[in-house]
Amino acid sequence: xxxxxxxxxxxxxxxxxxxxxxxxxxxxxxxxxxxxxxxxxxxxxxxxxxxxxxxxxxxxxxxxxxxxxxxxxxxxxxxxxxxxxxxxxxxxxxxxxxxxxxxxxxxxxxxxxxxxxxxxxxxxxxxxxxxxxxxxxxxxxxxxxxxxxxxxxxxxxxxxxxxxxxxxxxxxxxxxxxxxxxxxxxxxxxxxxxxxxxxxxxxxxxxxxxxxxxxxxxxxxxxxxxxxxxxxxxxxxxxxxxxxxxxxxxxxxxxxxxxxxxxxxxxxxxxxxxxxxxxxxxxxxxxxxxxxxxxxxxxxxxxxxxxxxxxxxxxxxxxxxxxxxxxxxxxxxxxxxxxxxxxxxxxxxxxxxxxxxxxxxxxxxxxxxxxxxxxxxxxxxxxxxxxxxxxxxxxxxxxxxxxxxxxxxxxxxxxxxxxxxxxx
Ligand code: ADP
Ligand code: MG
Numbered sequence: 001x002x003x004x005x006x007x008x009x010x011x012x013x014x015x016x017x018x019x020x021x022x023x024x025x026x027x028x029x030x031x032x033x034x035x036x037x038x039x040x041x042x043x044x045x046x047x048x049x050x051x052x053x054x055x056x057x058x059x060x061x062x063x064x065x066x067x068x069x070x071x072x073x074x075x076x077x078x079x080x081x082x083x084x085x086x087x088x089x090x091x092x093x094x095x096x097x098x099x100x101x102x103x104x105x106x107x108x109x110x111x112x113x114x115x116x117x118x119x120x121x122x123x124x125x126x127x128x129x130x131x132x133x134x135x136x137x138x139x140x141x142x143x144x145x146x147x148x149x150x151x152x153x154x155x156x157x158x159x160x161x162x163x164x165x166x167x168x169x170x171x172x173x174x175x176x177x178x179x180x181x182x183x184x185x186x187x188x189x190x191x192x193x194x195x196x197x198x199x200x201x202x203x204x205x206x207x208x209x210x211x212x213x214x215x216x217x218x219x220x221x222x223x224x225x226x227x228x229x230x231x232x233x234x235x236x237x238x239x240x241x242x243x244x245x246x247x248x249x250x251x252x253x254x255x256x257x258x259x260x261x262x263x264x265x266x267x268x269x270x271x272x273x274x275x276x277x278x279x280x281x282x283x284x285x286x287x288x289x290x291x292x293x294x295x296x297x298x299x300x301x302x303x304x305x306x307x308x309x310x311x312x313x314x315x316x317x318x319x320x321x322x323x324x325x326x327x328x329x330x331x332x333x334x335x336x337x338x339x340x341x342x343x344x345x346x347x348x349x350x351x352x353x354x355x356x357x358x359x360x361x362x363x364x365x366x367x368x369x370x371x372x373x374x375x376x377x378x379x380x381x382x383x384x385x386x387x388x389x390x391x392x393x394x395x396x397x398x399x400x401x402x403x404x405x406x407x408x409x410x411x412x413x414x415x416x417x418x419x420x421x422x423x424x
Pocket of ligand 1: 023024025026027028029031032033034035064065066067068069070071072073222258259260262
């Protein structure tokens with residue numbers, strides 16, 4: 001055991017983790033075992049950006065199921081490729097847009113503009129106007145971008161064929177511009193593309209890179225490299241990793257989802273910590289396995305993007321629903337709980353109309369259900385429910401994110417009381 005690990009292990013005996021955030025879904029690890037082929041194909045397809053920048057606008061489609069590494073591969077590629085480009089004097093930026101969150105053309109285009117640092121007025125411009133402004137801005141700044149449109153299936157469904165056409169055919173529409181925009185489209189499958197007109201569809205299918213579900217052996221390698229980053233030596237055995245790999249491996253009856261495998265490892269580590277156990281056991285894995293549900297993983301991605309008060313409201317809904325053991329509860333009760341949570345964490349509760357807006361937004365994102373009360377309720381009222389997986393699990397997720405958000409605020413000095421006490 002490395003001396004440093006050994007000493008640190010004693011200092012932090014309360015935890016098996018030395019760096020838990022290395023297991024968070026947004027973390028981009030330094031190596032991606034078993035995604036070498038995909039990375040090479042990306043490099044090959046984007047190579048012209050380095051050799052003859054501005055000559056082509058590349059479009060690549062990444063396709064694969066949940067947890068096959070599409071997002072992390074795109075991010076890792078974007079990070080390294082743009083840094084290589086800059087070292088060769090090409091001003092290339094990588095931008096990642098989550099279309100589950102930004103699913104209209106306007107939202108996607110605004111997000112891109114914001115991320116490249118283009119100053120845009122907050123109101124009054126159409127998506128098309130902002131987009132044109134973007135083309136001008138890139139020209140002025142002599143900048144190139146690779147834009148990853150992640151969860152692109154949602155954009156197709158929500159924004160529709162015309163919006164996709166608009167993005168994909170940029171330089172057919174505006175041939176006078178240097179080709180500075182390049183796209184990586186990321187989708188679960190190619191079925192969603194069949195909703196597009198055939199020309200756009202075949203355009204998108206031209207450069208396709210597939211991501212297959214992982215085998216148990218592959219998952220083992222992924223878990224192995226993550227273990228060494230996240231845990232103290234000796235706290236997670238090979239047997240543990242094997243067990244998880246076989247639960248989730250495609251060839252051993254699982255879905256081949258790396259996200260779930262890593263999440264099981266994270267939750268198992270937390271289970272060990274909460275018992276004060278010195279190492280992760282098979283029982284911890286079993287416990288974690290029950291908590292994991294791939295449908296929630298998608299929603300979890302959007303949780304980190306929520307505003308603080310939306311999260312507080314969501315937490316309130318989870319708690320009231322858990323307490324009441326009913327499928328739906330009145331929004332008034334949730335609001336009451338929300339107020340008391342606000343008080344606990346030292347936040348000023350927002351007004352009723354604002355709170356209602358939060359609820360509607362959470363509904364739009366699929367995090368909560370909202371409907372008008374019918375029979376069996378006195379008076380008319382909005383009812384709130386949550387179908388997205390076990391509440392206990394969701395609550396843990398929310399608290400985790402809330403802890404990070406409140407933690408940030410505390411660090412920024414916006415508040416000097418310890419508001420994380422609620423999370424304990
Ligand atoms: P997808 O976008 O296909 O749903 P992600 O890219 O979000 O999948 O991957 C899910 C999780 O698994 C993330 O935490 C990611 O870092 C991790 N992961 C996926 N593939 C690999 C890999 N080959 N090596 C290391 N980590 C991986
Ligand atoms: Mg993804």
